[in-house]
Amino acid sequence: EAGVAQSPRYKIIEKRQSVAFWCNPISGHATLYWYQQILGQGPKLLIQFQNNGVVDDSQLPKDRFSAERLKGVDSTLKIQPAKLEDSAVYLCASRTGGNEKLFFGSGTQLSVL
């Protein structure tokens, strides 16, 4: 079974630039999450989708972060403009409706210089 796919694996940008991350969840997984993990901390939820609808985006810094899942399958997360404190690993996770187990992608490591 294919896992959660994320790209790119690494990204280095300068502050005030824009960046986008892509995630393709496991086939059939209706729930998709984007997490931010800063070094030494646990993952912090940015946004949760159920199919193509947003379930929870209460911790998403909406002045600079946006995410979409237009067709209820793959998703993109964008940061515009980036700040130094956005340096982190961005993890995408998915799960089926009847299972609480989260499957994570390998993440995108973002460095903002």
Next chain:
Amino acid sequence: RKEVEQDPGPFNVPEGATVAFNCTYSNSASQSFFWYRQDCRKEPKLLMSVYSSGNEDGRFTAQLNRASQYISLLIRDSKLSDSATYLCVVKRNDYKLSFGAGTTVTVRA
């Protein structure tokens, strides 16, 4: 107060030793509890769910104490491959998941 708190460690133990650590949570109405394992520079993976009566999975034992609002993980007969960060995850009564910052375990030969 953080929703989920863990002793960051590191717990440095020799092979074959037993190591145990706890995680405390602040929301008394939390519903479900999990331990995830995260290897260095890798993604988290579910290690085990934690049931009210406690449960074992091989060398791993998880316990839940609702009265004191903590869960624990015990690893018996530690292997080098058990070296990782163990993340405590709590599902609140609003179905949101909260992750702890993790407990780092290093098993030495």
